Amino acid sequence: MIVGVxxxxxxxxxxxxxxxxxxxxxxxxxxxxLGAGSRTGSKAPGPLGRLLSKPFSSSSRAVGRSGSAGRRARRHMRF
Structure with a gap:
């Protein structure tokens, strides 16, 4: 999963x-x-729910940051 993300x-x-x-x-x-995986993992009871949903939420955040970083780099380039 890590390599895929x-x-x-x-x-x-x-x-x-x-x-x-x-x-x-x-x-x-x-x-x-990734949000669907996070929501599914968070349905587990107690601390296990937080533990299972965290990788999906952090991966979703990483995907968003990488897309915005690419667009930001494009904006700063002089063509």
Missing amino acids: IGACVVLAVLAFLLPRLSRHPQNGAQRA
Whole structure:
């Protein structure tokens, strides 16, 4: 799972740099999928729910940051 999230972040950052407008849809899809995993994990009782949902929420945050970083890098480039 870790390798998959890292791969998705790299692909999204490159896509956001090359095609900023078209990168929104894949980013939202990835965040939606990770959010569903987080919601499912949080239904476990007690501290186990927080423990199971945390990897998905932090992965969703990483996907969002990588997409925005690619778009921000594109904005600062001088073409």
